Amino acid sequence: MYYFLSHLSFMDICFTSCVTPKFIGDLLVVRKTISYENCMLQVFAVHFLGMIEVLILTVMAFDRYVAICRPLHYMVVMNRTKCHLLMLAAWAGGAAHSFPQFSIAILLPFCGPNKIDHYFCDIFPLLKVACTDTYITGVLILANSGIVTLVTFVVLFVSYVKILLTLRTHSAEGRRKALTTCGSHVTVIVLFFGPAIFSYLRPPTTFPEDKIFSLFYTIIAPMFNPLIYTLRNAEMKSVMRKVWC
Numbered sequence: 001m002y003y004f005l006s007h008l009s010f011m012d013i014c015f016t017s018c019v020t021p022k023f024i025g026d027l028l029v030v031r032k033t034i035s036y037e038n039c040m041l042q043v044f045a046v047h048f049l050g051m052i053e054v055l056i057l058t059v060m061a062f063d064r065y066v067a068i069c070r071p072l073h074y075m076v077v078m079n080r081t082k083c084h085l086l087m088l089a090a091w092a093g094g095a096a097h098s099f100p101q102f103s104i105a106i107l108l109p110f111c112g113p114n115k116i117d118h119y120f121c122d123i124f125p126l127l128k129v130a131c132t133d134t135y136i137t138g139v140l141i142l143a144n145s146g147i148v149t150l151v152t153f154v155v156l157f158v159s160y161v162k163i164l165l166t167l168r169t170h171s172a173e174g175r176r177k178a179l180t181t182c183g184s185h186v187t188v189i190v191l192f193f194g195p196a197i198f199s200y201l202r203p204p205t206t207f208p209e210d211k212i213f214s215l216f217y218t219i220i221a222p223m224f225n226p227l228i229y230t231l232r233n234a235e236m237k238s239v240m241r242k243v244w245c
Contacts, residue, residue, distance in 0.1 A: 001067075001181075003083055004060045005229060007090075011056060012222035015049040018042055019120045019218045026119065036110075039121035043105045046120065048098035050196075050217070051148070055090035057192065058152055060185055061159040062086075068178050069166045100144055104137055117206060120218070124199075124206050138204025146201035153193050160186065184228045191221040 019042070026032040034042070066077050101123055111131035118125040123141055127134040163182060167175045195213035230236045 001060070001063060004056060004063060004087075007087055008053065008056050008060070009226065011049055011053045012225050015046070015053055016219055016222040018045040018049060023119050023219070034121065039126075040102065040106055042121040043123060043126070044098055044102040046122065046218070047101045047145075048094045050094075051097040052090050052094035053192070054149070054152055054196075055093045056087075057185070057189055058155060059086045059090060061156045061189075064182055064185060065159045065163055068163050068182075097144065097148060101141065104141060108132070108134075108137075117208070117211075118214070119211055120214070122214070124204055124210070127204055128206050134204065141204055142200075142202075146197075149193070149196050149200050153189075153197060156189055156193070187228050188221065188225055191224065192217050 022034065022042075063078055067074050070077065105123055105126055108126060108130040109132050110129060114129055116125035116129055123145070124138075127138060127141075160182065163178070167178055170178065195216035198213050199210060199217075230240075
């Protein structure tokens, strides 16, 4: 679990660093601008790192499923080699998702005024200012981003349903430990996937609320992940009590 948490923490740092520094800088100035090259780089980085984070969360759910539902097989199923392969697959999945998005964005023609109603460059706001028919492009993006997000969420949901069904045969102490372990992960999934599903699993259009929902998966979720996982660790809680008291 901590092996995957270390990768998740690294992805959180990289993912939020694509958006947050520019966002904070824009709050301090009246005229908020970004070059075309940096905008395209931001589109690629957000989708590449974001998809890796989604897949890491999925791998973590599988790890918890094996630990709780197949405890005697855990060391065989989740050995170090397979953990490395799962992380490699997450990076490959991020590349497979982001390169089509980047290719679509870089081929869009822009005639001006190139003003988007968002705090970072994302594919739907760019479609709105493109001076061409973007219907087919929007369908392709929906198939790429929306369906991937939905399928991943369904896999996570099914995993935790199976875990809950398995817990019925466990002792009260076993159920408490399992729910404590899974509670932090479910919290992170809700914070990340809820807004992401709203943002991408819909027709290619933009709403004023997009900026609020995007804050959750670009800034708030990465910021709270260390706190959420730290508070479920007994040793960390003990040290924090000593420091505060």
